[in-house]
Amino acid sequence: MRFLQNDLKIKPLARAETIPSDWYTDPAMNAFERKTIFDKTWQFVCHISKLSNPGDHAVASVADNPVLVVRGSDGSLRAFYNVCRHRGGPIAVEDGCGVKALQCKYHGWTYTLEGHLRGVPKFDRTELFNKKDYGLVPVNLDIWDGLIFVNLDEKPAPLAKFYHGISERIHPLKLEPMRFHQRVIYDVQCNWKVYVDNYLEGYHLPFVHPELCKLLDYAQYQTETFEYYSLQHSPITPEENIYTSGAGTAFYYFVFPNFMLNILPGRLQTNLVLPLSHDRCRVIFDYHYNDTESEIARKKIDDDLKYSDWVQHEDITICEHVQKGLNSKAYTKGRFSVEMENAVHHFQSLLKTYYKKSQSRSSKRKISK
Ligand code: FES
Ligand SMILES: [Fe+2]
Known part of the structure; x- marks a missing residue:
């Protein structure tokens, strides 16, 4: 411009x-x-009460990028691009709860709630392929007063910098x-x-x-x-x-x-x-x-x-x-x-x-x- x-x-x-x-x-x-x-900025996804249990997940669109936030088996919240590493299919098309794994909606590759590639149907004959190299791509996630945000920038300034003073004021x-x-x-x-x-x-x-x-x-x-x-x-x-x-x-x-x-x-x-x-x-x-x-x-x-x-x-x-x-x-x-x-x-x-x-x-x- x-x-x-x-x-x-x-x-x-x-x-x-x-x-x-x-x-x-x-x-x-x-x-x-x-x-x-x-x-480059922190973008709101949802309140933590929407994702209380392992396997609860929410989808969002951030600067036209599909993003997925999921609570892992370990209780932690993580964000990923909602994009399968096979041929770009969607991992989730809507919010959901309590899933045991994340499964791509295109050809069914499965990922753990922590984003590791686990199940790859009919891939036995593919050579030089290591599942470890095809995990979901992570996105920065941060939480302020129960609100979940993601940021596509690789090294964003902390979310707290932008919300500084609001909790004290309210x-x-x-x-x-x-x-x-x-x-x-x-x-x-x-x-x-x-x-x-x-x-x-x-x-x-x-x-x-x-x-x-x-x-x-x-x-x-x-x-x-x-x-x-x-x-x-x-x-x-x-x-x-x-x-x-x-x-x-x-x-x-x-x-x-x-x-x-x-x-x-x-x-x-x-x-x-x-x-x-x-x-x-x-x-x-x-x-x-x-x-x-x-x-x-x-x-x-x-x-x-x-x-x-x-x-x-x-x-x-x-x-x-x-x-x-x-x-x-x-x-x-x-x-x-x-x-x-x-x-x-x-x-x-x-x-x-x-x-x-x-x-x-x-x-x-x-x-x-
Ligand atoms: S694009 Fe996800 S399994 Fe093919
Ligand atoms: Fe108005």
Whole structure:
């Protein structure tokens, strides 16, 4: 990708322009961002409660690479490319539990839960073939507060660096003891960054979510930015809170580049935003709760799912309109509200930092040739 150097400059919020519209609409951006951002950052897979026992496994797509996370017989979690070493078949096509071994869906090669090749049908006459050389290819895995992440980079910085300070801030709330309840998937006709930008500001709430707006006290709504994440937070009271029975704080974290943690007492909803193409993305909502059993909890969960789905559809509708606007001849760049859009500016500044890093890597490669 070629960029105008001026577009990559990071300016103070009050003077900055939004990123140019072709970063949202150029088909070439998809492959560029896969290489510069999604190949290099920690990507969420699922909560540990989904993989409690040996043989439990979850599939994910990371920068278009099929990935598999599995709990081994020894109790450890491991991640692999979900790609058979025979001819590239899939080891698992969906999440599952309690399997004794991993079996490729193409010709049935089997691997142990630790990724070693074990069973190879009808291979007796193949020469110079050693099963030891054909284990599943491992992927880096790390866990933060019960959430499992993978990273395709060979030597990634530790996950804790990116999440530093969040556990302390939400204390005494803890995410690890929660239980995964349900996954809901939305496909949206917009570039993934349109969806992220929209998440990062409350400026649109009176116009896009008038009903939600009546429930919240905007004077109390605040946005703070940190090195790799931003936080929107507001106090909640029992009356305005459909999820829990006590007052507290609602925390809405965005962690660069594509992950959101919506935390309320007793409830965690995560949103993962995956690019599908330059003008389509998939948003995966995972719902987790402390209590999923009692009758009152089940009623609240039901309300939560319905309410979130309704708000999500309002956001999808506006994001799809915005994608068309960005793609129009009328628009190239806009400006930011200093009061309301500091987290959008923060996200877009991090994007520029990652784009620039890749530019300096490729110019170093050219020089060394
Ligand atoms: S591709 Fe997996 S067994 Fe052939
Ligand atoms: Fe919204």
